[in-house]
Amino acid sequence: MPDISLRRIALLGCGAMGTRIARAIDSGGINAVLTHVYDQAPERSKGLVDSLKTKPIIVENTHLLSSNNTNLVVEAASQDAVKDVALSVIQNKKDLLIMSVGALLDEAIFEVLADACREYGRSIYLPSGAIAGIDALRAVRGELESVTLTTTKNPRSLSGVPYIEQSGVDLGSLDGPAEVFAGTAADAVRHFPANINVAALIDVACAGGGSTKVRIVADPSIDRNIHEVRASGGFGSMIIRVENVPDPDNPRTSLLAALSAIERIRGLCSGGIMAG
Numbered sequence: 318m319p320d321i322s323l324r325r326i327a328l329l330g331c332g333a334m335g336t337r338i339a340r341a342i343d344s345g346g347i348n349a350v351l352t353h354v355y356d357q358a359p360e361r362s363k364g365l366v367d368s369l370k371t372k373p374i375i376v377e378n379t380h381l382l383s384s385n386n387t388n389l390v391v392e393a394a395s396q397d398a399v400k401d402v403a404l405s406v407i408q409n410k411k412d413l414l415i416m417s418v419g420a421l422l423d424e425a426i427f428e429v430l431a432d433a434c435r436e437y438g439r440s441i442y443l444p445s446g447a448i449a450g451i452d453a454l455r456a457v458r459g460e461l462e463s464v465t466l467t468t469t470k471n472p473r474s475l476s477g478v479p480y481i482e483q484s485g486v487d488l489g490s491l492d493g494p495a496e497v498f499a500g501t502a503a504d505a506v507r508h509f510p511a512n513i514n515v516a517a518l519i520d521v522a523c524a525g526g527g528s529t530k531v532r533i534v535a536d537p538s539i540d541r542n543i544h545e546v547r548a549s550g551g552f553g554s555m556i557i558r559v560e561n562v563p564d565p566d567n568p569r570t571s572l573l574a575a576l577s578a579i580e581r582i583r584g585l586c587s588g589g590i591m592a593g
């Protein structure tokens with residue numbers, strides 16, 4: 318029998334996605350209670366807690382999230398947050414759900430976390446986030462010959478990225494689509510830490526070792542975050558395309574990413590029949 322007792326969840330990051338996740342738990346639709354939260358911007362954690370019916374405790378640093386009596390830590394903060402806290406979560410014998418997946422394309426971190434999961438008997442979950450078809454890519458990874466991701470966003474969803482500023486592209490004056498990056502997934506998540514975690518997710522699913530090919534395009538004529546994966550090999554071929562509505566509170570992030578995290582948490586907290 319699966320253990321379906323009420324799960325105790327801690328949340329790292331109270332921005333656009335963390336807020337949606339917290340509200341979904343607070344609404345009672347998930348077999349869990351949000352017990353602790355942390356955000357480096359204290360006004361964000363306070364604002365979130367004030368808006369919830371069941372008030373979690375605001376802890377004073379990331380590490381206190383996993384030293385408490387929780388089952389699962391949900392990260393919705395940043396790659397730096399993952400690098401800072403992931404190992405101690407596992408060493409404290411909690412499971413971890415990561416949204417800032419780009420952190421895992423640092424090979425040293427991936428190996429350390431994989432070893433720690435084995436040693437402490439815990440799991441790290443990577444929801445499919447802003448993309449779809451991760452289960453299919455994982456299933457065919459032994460047969461893959463080529464995989465490419467093309468991500469197209471409105472310039473306002475790409476603003477403030479130093480790599481674009483340094484490359485001399487003026488996002489404000491584009492009058493059509495412009496490629497702002499072409500390279501590997503490892504380089505993409507390094508240069509665009511808050512924009513292209515999906516590249517890391519695809520790369521991890523395909524066991525690409527950071528080498529998955531990625532293009533990022535800025536297009537002022539679109540108002541969606543579009544991700545298109547083309548994969549082919551011994552299994553046949555597939556094209557996975559999502560046209561995501563951006564989260565109104567953070568246009569870099571797609572609404573689908575939070576919905577995917579919520580659905581994954583719901584599944585982890587319940588028994589029963591689960592598709593996918």
Ligand SMILES: NC(=O)C1=CN([C@@H]2O[C@H](COP(=O)(O)OP(=O)(O)OC[C@H]3O[C@@H](n4cnc5c(N)ncnc54)[C@H](OP(=O)(O)O)[C@@H]3O)[C@@H](O)[C@H]2O)C=CC1
Nearest residue numbers: 330332333334357393394395398416417446447511570574
């Ligand atoms: N896997 C996927 O498919 C997707 C993943 N993402 C990623 O998910 C994460 C959350 O996204 P979103 O909610 O939209 O981002 P937001 O910027 O809206 O919220 C993130 C919050 O976490 C805080 N934060 C950042 N670093 C730390 C840290 N080290 N310790 C504590 N708090 C921290 C931020 O503070 P401050 O503002 O001060 O930095 C901010 O309040 C991001 O890393 C994003 O790139 C997004 C979309 C899709």
Ligand SMILES: O=C([O-])CC(=O)C(=O)O
Nearest residue numbers: 447512513514515570571
């Ligand atoms: O939400 C999206 O469309 C993609 C994104 O920001 C990411 O992968 O980090």
